[in-house]
Amino acid sequence: MSAIYKLAISLFALSWMVFGIYGTYHLHTEARDLLNTVEQETRLLANSLLVSVENALRDHQTEDLQKLMQQLERIKPSVDIRIYIQNRNVIRSNAESLVWPQQVEQGLYQAAREGEVKQFYYPADEPRLFILSLPFYERSSNLNGNVAIVKSLQTMHENLSKTKTYILLSFIAFILFTSLLCLLLGHIYISVPLQRLREAMRNFRNSTEPPKPLPVSGKDEFAAVAQEFNRMTAELFSAYRRLDVETQHRRQLQRALQDANKLITIGQLSAGLAHEIGSPLQIVNGRARALAACNDDYEEVRRIANILVDQTDRITRIVHRLLEFAPRHPTEPMSCDVITAIAEVIDMLGFEARRQGVTMTFVHPKSLPLISINKDGIQQIVLNLLTNALAANINTGALTIELSRTSISHAEQTMPVLKLSVADTGTGIAPEHLSRLFEHYFTTRGKQGGTGLGLAVVKSLVTEMGGTVVAESEPGKGSLFIIHLPWRKA
Missing domain, CATH: 3.30.450.20 (PAS domain)
Structure with a gap:
């Protein structure tokens, strides 16, 4: 009413x-x-x-x-x-x-x-x-x-009956007159200004240009409200402009932090990669010496040469994977097989997981349609989460990576999303640290070389992709990170 x-x-x-x-x-x-x-x-x-x-x-x-x-x-x-x-x-x-x-x-x-x-x-x-x-x-x-x-x-x-009738008729006439007058004056002095104010609010909400100021006439309360509304919209539009500029600077800073975090992550993985590359190099060296000693046996030479080819291909793949995580500027979405992209990261960290005695399990559908997504970004997210999970598992443990297509409800609409979850059985996170988990430079592993950038970069990448990330953890029982990313067909 x-x-x-x-x-x-x-x-x-x-x-x-x-x-x-x-x-x-x-x-x-x-x-x-x-x-x-x-x-x-x-x-x-x-x-x-x-x-x-x-x-x-x-x-x-x-x-x-x-x-x-x-x-x-x-x-x-x-x-x-x-x-x-x-x-x-x-x-x-x-x-x-x-x-x-x-x-x-x-x-x-x-x-x-x-x-x-x-x-x-x-x-x-x-x-x-x-x-x-x-x-x-x-x-x-x-x-x-x-x-x-x-x-x-x-x-x-x-x-007395005539007096009663006169009073009743006077009352009805007064009510009709005052009601019509109230409706008319209320429409002129209340409804019209309120409708004008509501229309201005709607235009301000849906427009990207500076709003036209409301006309101000008189010195009543509606004139004061119109003046305050004009002042508020001018200040809000100025604040939106400043916020847009600050957002651009923040995105540039986030990209710089992502690149820095990639370099830090590569440094942390260098030792493990050196061990993984050293193993095939030793095989290559031994087989090369054996090849030099058997000049007369053609079949043996052929067998040793095939082993050399396999091991050098293995070294090439390891180096190629490492180069894929080097700082690069292009971050535009592309047609991507998400299962393959995540499997590459898991394979890259396989040696470090085996060295620590951690079992990694990748649960995913048999196949997923190609989607438009930032491949480097999704690999960086998985790399950071798995690196943290490996650091949280001390002497054996288990890592479970789950990938699926699901849907969520938002603003009374159901939207398809890509769900990625990473669960570990490590030491877990203290409740007082959960609220600060995605802050830049916040870390509980400072003495072990933690920089506090891994999860901050994860948060930044997920936000850039238009998704959400939440963390659940219980000390002594492990942690769970759940990521939802928009599902966009390639």
């Missing part, structure tokens, strides 16, 4: 409460005033009639008295007049228009016998009649009685 409708409903509820209280109070006041007026008019009529009644009764002019009562009742049709004598005689006119209930009759007879003033409403809960009985002024044996006047309240109730 919009703010305008909420405001209109609130105004309606407030008006209903105010008019309800006012209307109720006004009706009660009007009813009380009308009753007071009825009482005063009836009392004034009764007092005026008493003198004439007493004179007429003293002179035994009953017929004149009846004519007087008849004229009064014709002038005021809502009034009936009767004269009660203590001997239970009743003098009444022939023009009575009101029906006197039995209870009223009994009450007036009693008031006449006792010679008392009596007034009451009938019925008491919803009065329709006002009854007033006054005794004669002169108290003699022949003149004892009361003058009774019954006043109908029908006219009063009709006036």
Whole structure:
């Protein structure tokens, strides 16, 4: 529900409460005033009639008295007049228009016998009649009685009904007028500025150009909000520009760190590669000497020559793999067989794993489609993770590399991803170090030659590829690194 409708409903509820209280109070006041007026008019009529009644009764002019009562009742049709004598005689006119209930009759007879003033409403809960009985002024044996006047309240109730209808119609007219006025003014002064502000926010979010400032008119709160919004968008756009420049510098720094880390990693692997290259070199040397000693046996010469070819090819492959990890600038995505690329890194580190007694297992589908990915980057990621895992395994252990195609949900969308996980059974990582694991130059193996760049480079490469990396570890039970990279068809 919009703010305008909420405001209109609130105004309606407030008006209903105010008019309800006012209307109720006004009706009660009007009813009380009308009753007071009825009482005063009836009392004034009764007092005026008493003198004439007493004179007429003293002179035994009953017929004149009846004519007087008849004229009064014709002038005021809502009034009936009767004269009660203590001997239970009743003098009444022939023009009575009101029906006197039995209870009223009994009450007036009693008031006449006792010679008392009596007034009451009938019925008491919803009065329709006002009854007033006054005794004669002169108290003699022949003149004892009361003058009774019954006043109908029908006219009063009709006036109250008209007042109630007037208040209700006034309330409905006021509500309709104020609601329409509220909706109109709310649309002009609230909805339009808010819609303009929302449109400006949407344009600012979807645009790469500096936003047009909102027009500012007046000195109300919306004008102040528009001024602050213009100031905020200008500052944010300037900050976006600075952030873009800083991002470019950071990427350049990350590439430099990646190259430096490759050199450091190559240095760490040099000793192991020297051992792996030395073994085939010794074979080559021994077979070359044997070849020099057997000049007359052609088959033996052929067999030894084949061994020399195999071993030199092996040395060439080892050197070629080493050169593949030398610093290079091209990092553009290319069509790549991910399984083969990762297998090359695993094969390269095979000697070091065997030397440490660590078993490496590569779990992957039988085949995966070619995808567009930074081959050097994925190999660098695997190399850094495996190097750290080997360093965490002391005297035997196990490494498991798993590669699969899966999907993840992001922003209510399901996207295919390449999942790479590296698990080891090494010493694990302390909980207080997990939050700093991917920081540059943070290492817990400083004394063993750690530089603190390996995992930082992994994080940088994964981020550049648009992926994510998370680490899980428990001290004494090993670590698990899970990487998700976007799946892009070649």
